[in-house]
Amino acid sequence: MSKVLIKGNEAVIRGALLAGCKNFFGYPITPASEIAEAAAYYFPLLGGTFLQAESEIGAINMVYGAASFSTRCMTASSSPGISLKMEGISYLAGAELPCVIIDVMRGGPGLGNIAPEQSDYNQIVKGGGHGNYRLITLAPNSAQEMCDLTMLAFELSDKYRNPAVVLADGIIGQMMEPVEFPEPVQVIPERPWAVRGTQDSHNLICSIQLDPDLLEKHNLHLQAKYAKMAKDEIRFEAIRCDDAEHIFIGYGIVSRILHSVVETLRAEGIKAGLFRPITLFPFPTPQFDAFAKDPKIKSLFVCELSAGQMVDDVRLAVNGKKPVNLHTRMGGNVPTVKEIVDKFKESR
């Protein structure tokens, strides 16, 4: 075992560089700034480039430019900054450019505050920009996963020619935990479509299709790609779900708290389990469908740091076959274990 105690935000940059990322473009914002700071320090050391852009809009469009070439590139921000990037993200998705975007969510709406929230779920998982597009969305719940899922985001982003988002929250970004870092990725997949500016790559990167038939065809191609992701890329963690009668559902920091909730309830003899989506898109719908059909399971309990955004997907997936309870906190407040245990008992 060879581990380093490190902040989630700093693990992101180590993971990115180990994944072969070469270009970072960002704009400072709390609670994501450590990512840009670490990038500013480490990217030049490893032969990459770091640039603090003039704006979030500038940063995401620089990513669009770099992604058109054949290197791995990324940006990082937090909720209000991500809102600003939405135009560029829609273009990236439309032009099918691989890149990684880190969103360390904070409180909203508007300027909100810098405390942890999970209220970017809809703008990341459901869209946020214009058009029919999807973003591969990975939700880490530890510093280790801030590294691992950043690396995975690069891999999936290349595999599907699609932007991938690591959707973290303020606590996961700020918390320090032991992280075991893998060896660097040495071979990056070929990108025959890239604009390398050489004789054999007079390629075109664009998202405009004036002909309705061609644009519909492009949309159908994108939808087929998303369907393939939904088939092949679902990731989740299930803890003590096998004999569970009550399934607790949360992602990011909430899933860690729910883990303690499950342990507490188990100690009281209540058969509780934790189900944590790691991919928010593709959403683990088949697993929820299985819960819906499982006669052992009496209820589902969703907890989120938002007014309840992921819960919509849970409810769609179980399709009314099981009661879905919800406990939410907002504004940067984080529920205690006892609070959730009490809410659960009230709901029974």
Add this chain to the structure above:
Amino acid sequence: MKTTILQKPASFYDDFVLKGGTQTHNTHYCPGCGHGILHKLIAEALSDFNIQDRTVLISPVGCSVFAYYYFDVGNIQSAHGRAPAVATGYKRANPDSIMISYQGDGDLAAIGANEILQAANRGEQMTVFFVNNAIYGMTGGQMAPTTLIGQKSTTTPRGRTSQNEGFPLRMSEIIATLEAPVYVERVMLTDAKNIARTRKAVRKALKIQIDKKGFSFVEVLSACPTGWKMTPVNSKKWITDVLAKHFEPGVKKDESEDREPVITLHPQPHFDEFHELLDIKSLTDKIRGVKVPEVKPLADEIKIAGFGGQGILSMGYALANIAMGHRYQVSWLPSYGPEMRGGTANCSVKISDRRIASPLVDDPTVLVAMNKPSLKRFEQDVQPGGIILYDSGLIDTPPERTDLTVIGIPATDEADKLGSTKAANMIMLGAYAKLRGYLSEAYVCKALPMIIKNTMFRELNEQAFKRGMELVQ
């Protein structure tokens, strides 16, 4: 007599296939439009400089959104106004390319005014061709940032007024005030003489980039007979008689002779060096030869609290690091968000022999209180049977709880005796270690200098840690 054969430049496609339809030899531009002429001047230059195979051209939003129909180079189509940012990103990733940002007036001077200004100010190695026709052509003749006062457009049906829409922006003059740009010139596509001037400017701007000298900017006054509702002939006359009076042609800045090439080198270390360079060599790898005790069942939930500057966060960081070195699971969470008020600091550390579920500490098993407000705030949260360590030199009213272990440590006073108040946190760490009994003193002494990087306190920290242990005797 010498014969010149006029032909299509090699940097254009033979057929404009992407354009679709049957007319694959014509452009999509209207009769009398300046884009076609400028395209040709650029394409000729790319061929003559032999840079076609390393050129990447950004097609903006506007009439030239389809520039990629024609240029047989690398093509990227970008969002409205963002071409300079896209070009920046591309050029940083591929410094050997020749990057052309081709933009219209709405794109460059309105929605993308910030992007162009910032790219120019950074002196990005790119060439910008700015087509100014004082109107939004693509969207059907709305006002542009360069529309003249009094000029009618579909969104200034009574003519532009300075009171309502402000004044037409002179972008070349603005760009020329910046330090970084090498060359800024305004030209116009009117008669043969001025087209020749434009040709010269296009070549000069590209040559500057080939020589890696930096940012160049060519503004081209260009006709939009459709948008202006004029004949092509009258349009050209209007440029000379009216448009050029407000947007005066000429060189606005030229430092091309004085500039040296700017070459940025990116050293590429070997993969074997990555972990070292990324500072991710683990503590256990660095500390050899110190045996740590066997892992025992443990579930410490520690809250450390005090004033900012008392080393609260670094005490927690050191403790978590040391416990990790003893093969325990750990987490460290700083006060963050709404908790950060009034100069107080606290952190939560969890140490366990098992996987840590929630890293948040709601009810600590151990409270380390370094000032009065912290003790007051967290005392009631401590679990029965737990431990409260408090700085008895700074806190005059001891904890009231009787259902747990309370130990006063005059940490600050003792630290002062050792030579620095700053070592109080390490005294508390020593006291904790002694009380809990699962940490190796030898390991801590070896690890501390690697964890707390400040060399000024290297010896002091070790002394303070040992003093803390003694105080619990």
